[in-house]
Amino acid sequence: MTTDRPGQSPADTGRAAALRALPAVGRLVQAMAEVDPDLPAAVATRAAREEVAAMRERLLRGEGLPEGVAAAVARCVERARARRRSGLTPVINATGVVVHTNLGRAPLHSEAVEAVLGVAGGYCDLELDLRTGRRGRRGAALHERLATLVGAEAGLAVNNNAAAVWLALGSLARGREVLVSRGELVEIGGSFRLPEIFAASGARMREVGTTNRTRAEDYAAALGSGDVALLLKVHRGNFRQVGYTAEAGIPELARLARGAGVSLVYDLGGGLLRPLPSPPPGWDEPDVASALAGGADLVCFSGDKLFGGPQAGITVGKAALIEALARDPVYRMLRLDKLTAAALLATVALHEAGRGNELPVNAAVLAPPGELRRRASRIARALKRRLGVGVDVRLDVVPAAGRVGGGAAPEIDLPGHAIRIAGDGFGPHDLLEHLRGGDPPVVARADDGAVWVDPRGVRVAEEESLVRALSRAISVLGAKHNVR
Numbered sequence: 348m349t350t351d352r353p354g355q356s357p358a359d360t361g362r363a364a365a366l367r368a369l370p371a372v373g374r375l376v377q378a379m380a381e382v383d384p385d386l387p388a389a390v391a392t393r394a395a396r397e398e399v400a401a402m403r404e405r406l407l408r409g410e411g412l413p414e415g416v417a418a419a420v421a422r423c424v425e426r427a428r429a430r431r432r433s434g435l436t437p438v439i440n441a442t443g444v445v446v447h448t449n450l451g452r453a454p455l456h457s458e459a460v461e462a463v464l465g466v467a468g469g470y471c472d473l474e475l476d477l478r479t480g481r482r483g484r485r486g487a488a489l490h491e492r493l494a495t496l497v498g499a500e501a502g503l504a505v506n507n508n509a510a511a512v513w514l515a516l517g518s519l520a521r522g523r524e525v526l527v528s529r530g531e532l533v534e535i536g537g538s539f540r541l542p543e544i545f546a547a548s549g550a551r552m553r554e555v556g557t558t559n560r561t562r563a564e565d566y567a568a569a570l571g572s573g574d575v576a577l578l579l580k581v582h583r584g585n586f587r588q589v590g591y592t593a594e595a596g597i598p599e600l601a602r603l604a605r606g607a608g609v610s611l612v613y614d615l616g617g618g619l620l621r622p623l624p625s626p627p628p629g630w631d632e633p634d635v636a637s638a639l640a641g642g643a644d645l646v647c648f649s650g651d652k653l654f655g656g657p658q659a660g661i662t663v664g665k666a667a668l669i670e671a672l673a674r675d676p677v678y679r680m681l682r683l684d685k686l687t688a689a690a691l692l693a694t695v696a697l698h699e700a701g702r703g704n705e706l707p708v709n710a711a712v713l714a715p716p717g718e719l720r721r722r723a724s725r726i727a728r729a730l731k732r733r734l735g736v737g738v739d740v741r742l743d744v745v746p747a748a749g750r751v752g753g754g755a756a757p758e759i760d761l762p763g764h765a766i767r768i769a770g771d772g773f774g775p776h777d778l779l780e781h782l783r784g785g786d787p788p789v790v791a792r793a794d795d796g797a798v799w800v801d802p803r804g805v806r807v808a809e810e811e812s813l814v815r816a817l818s819r820a821i822s823v824l825g826a827k828h829n830v831r
Contacts, residue, residue, distance in 0.1 A: 365406050370416050372396050378420040379427065386427050394426035439809050439816070441791040443765060443801030445711040446753030450790060452651040452658065453753075454707040454806075455690055459656065462693035466685050473685045489688055492695050494663050497620060497635045497646075501669035503662045504650070504691060505681035509535060509544060511647040511660030512614050516548035518675040519610060519668065520576035524553045526569050528561035528595075530588060531581035535754065541581065550576070560593040563603060570607045577612055578604050580643070582633055584616040585754040601642025610668060613643040617755035618654030618661075620698060625713070632756045635663065644668055652753045655706030656694030657687045711803050712751055712761060719763040720744065722802040726810055727766045733818040738825040740770045749803040761803065768817070769797040773824040781820035789816045 375395035379386055398419055438450060446452050455463075465471075476483035486504060493502035505511050516525060525545070532554070534540045545552040553573065556565040566578060578600050597613060604611040619634040626632075632653070638646045645668055650659030660681075662672065672678060683691065694706065703709055723744045731742060747765035750756075768778065775793035782789040782798075791800045805813055 362406055362409075366403065369399055369402055369406075370419060372399055374416075375399070375420055375423050378416070379423050382420060382424050383428070386424070386431075390427045390430055391423070394423045394430065397426060398423045436788060438788040438790050439813050440804035441789055441800045441802070441813065443747060443749035443761075443763065443792065443799070443803050444752035445708055445749065445761075445804055446652050446751055446755060447790075447804070448753050453655050455657065456655070456694065456697060456706050458697065459690040459693035462689040463686050466689045471685055471689075473688070485682060486688060489683075489692050489695065490669075492692070492699070493661055496695060496698055497639060497663050499639055499646075499663035500666040501664070503669050503672055503678075504683055504688075505660045505662075505678070506683065506687070507658055508614070508616055508647055508649040508660040509539065510681045511662045512612075513544050513548050514672050514675060514677060514681060515612050515645055515647060515662060515668075516545060516550040516577070516579075517677060518672045519612070520548075520550035522549060522551070523576035524551045524573045525577045525579050526553050526555050526566055526575055527579040527581065528556045528565075529554045530556065530558050530561055530592075530594065531579075531583060533581055533583055533585070535585075559588060559591060561595060562593055563595040563599040566595060566600060566603055570603065570609070575607070575609055577610050579612050579614065581614045582616050584757065586757050597638055597641035597643050601644075604644070605642075610644040610665070611642065612645045612647065613638050615646050615648045616652070618648040618650065618652040619755075620654065620703070623713070627712075627759055627761050629759050630756065632751075632759075639664065649753075650691055650694070652755050653708060653712075653751070654694065655697075655703065655708040657690040659683060659687060659691055707806075711749075714761075714763065714803055716746075716762045716764065719802055722805075722807075722810070723764045723766050723800075726800070726802060726814060729810075729814045730766075730817050730821075733814055734821060738770075738821055739772060740768060740821055740825065743767045747799060747801055749801060763801065763803050765799045765801040767795075767797045767799055768821070770821065770824060777824055778820055781823060782816060785816045785820055787812055787816060789813060789820075 372392065372395045375398065376388070376391045379391045379395065402419065440447055440450050472483070474483050474485045489504060490502045493504065494500060505514060532541050542552060553569060555561060555569045569575065580597060580600055600611050615633055615635060615638055617632055619632050621634050621636045623630065635646050635648055643664065645662055645664035647660060647662045648654065650656040650661055654661070662669065697703060697706060704713060727742045727744055734740065743766070744764055745767045747763050748760035749763050750761060751759060770778065775796060775798045778798045779791060779793055782791060791798050800817065
């Protein structure tokens with residue numbers, strides 16, 4: 348007697364038997380606990396389920412069963428350990444990009460870190476007026492100090508700049524038209540586009556001008572018809588337009604807006620407060636103070652770019668408009684928590700004290716090329732001493748151009764120096780992979796057949812850890828090459 352169904356091939360019969368023989372999730376979890384008792388049950392269970400599903404997929408594709416239960420348990424344990432390692436892992440930024448979005452953008456000043464620690468483990472007067480003992484208004488002191496910092500009537504902070512723009516559009520123009528240049532319909536990143544922000548806000552976007560040329564006359568013509576509530580100016584922070592181009596400036600648009608009785612909102616983005624005293628060559632990043640002085644009614648910008656603080660969206664400008672934003676029920680969904688508020692207040696205090704250049708972002712952007720050359724040379728010498736003579740690798744300190752990053756000052760080169768690392772037995776991407784998998788992880792960049800390690804974003808206190816990580820990765824790759 349046979350159990351095969353009519354027409355079923357021996358291969359199908361064997362596959363069905365193998366599927367029935369797949370280990371149970373509970374059995375794998377139990378075996379994982381014997382290998383690593385510290386694995387949380389929920390993490391182990393998820394890893395076991397994923398492994399059983401992967402084994403089933405391999406069987407259905409006709410690839411056959413892997414080595415057996417012991418191998419499956421080993422893979423489950425590695426899955427679980429990898430999941431526990433994933434998350435917010437501190438890394439060393441050796442890319443030369445200062446405001447690196449993938450690496451958390453602006454590192455905080457030590458005083459901002461201390462401010463966060465000061466409120467993180469206990470209570471604070473987030474919404475309490477200590478003088479009266481009554482409930483206060485969240486962020487009142489922060490908002491007043493933000494406004495004073497740039498000479499505005501009022502200020503407001505939410506969780507990021509896209510939210511700040513969304514709140515302004517929805518609060519001031521919901522159901523009405525907002526004029527914006529076709530050349531400024533930017534994509535912020537991660538497929539998040541300005542037209543989508545318009546759609547979500549309820550404001551009606553009305554394009555004026557052309558992709559490459561939009562004059563004040565284009566806005567003026569559109570103001571003569573329709574139900575216009577706002578003029579929106581958007582800084583193209585993550586790309587440049589060159590060639591046959593034209594755009595209307597803030598003073599021109601401010602005069603038009605005043606004449607038509609509407610408001611001018613400037614999505615500036617980058618967060619530079621004032622013009623840099625000694626900017627890098629080609630620098631043309633707009634600043635908040637100049638935009639307000641030019642007549643913008645509201646200016647929106649990021650807290651975690653050139654402002655040098657935590658992720659936040661800051662709006663400064665006319666008090667009546669800021670009050671309208673604060674009254675909008677949507678604002679409650681966008682408010683800052685106590686940790687972000689503490690970091691932002693500390694960053695404001697540094698700007699107030701004239702210590703803005705001490706912020707890690709500003710220090711990195713304005714780092715003198717000579718200082719970067721000395722740091723790169725120091726790191727290279729330490730690495731050569733640690734590697735010794737047994738590893739075939741070339742280390743050269745070479746000129747390198749850093750970048751601001753984060754959608755600010757696009758295509759502006761920051762003059763500096765980096766360490767160029769090239770090995771005969773391994774490629775740059777092999778080295779980058781080993782560096783990312785190290786402890787601590789190091790993120791560098793590949794160019795011209797080599798790995799470039801740029802000290803611009805590396806703290807001096809991280810240099811020793813960087814040398815150790817580089818030495819380990821190069822030594823492992825070099826040893827593999829020698830074995831072959």
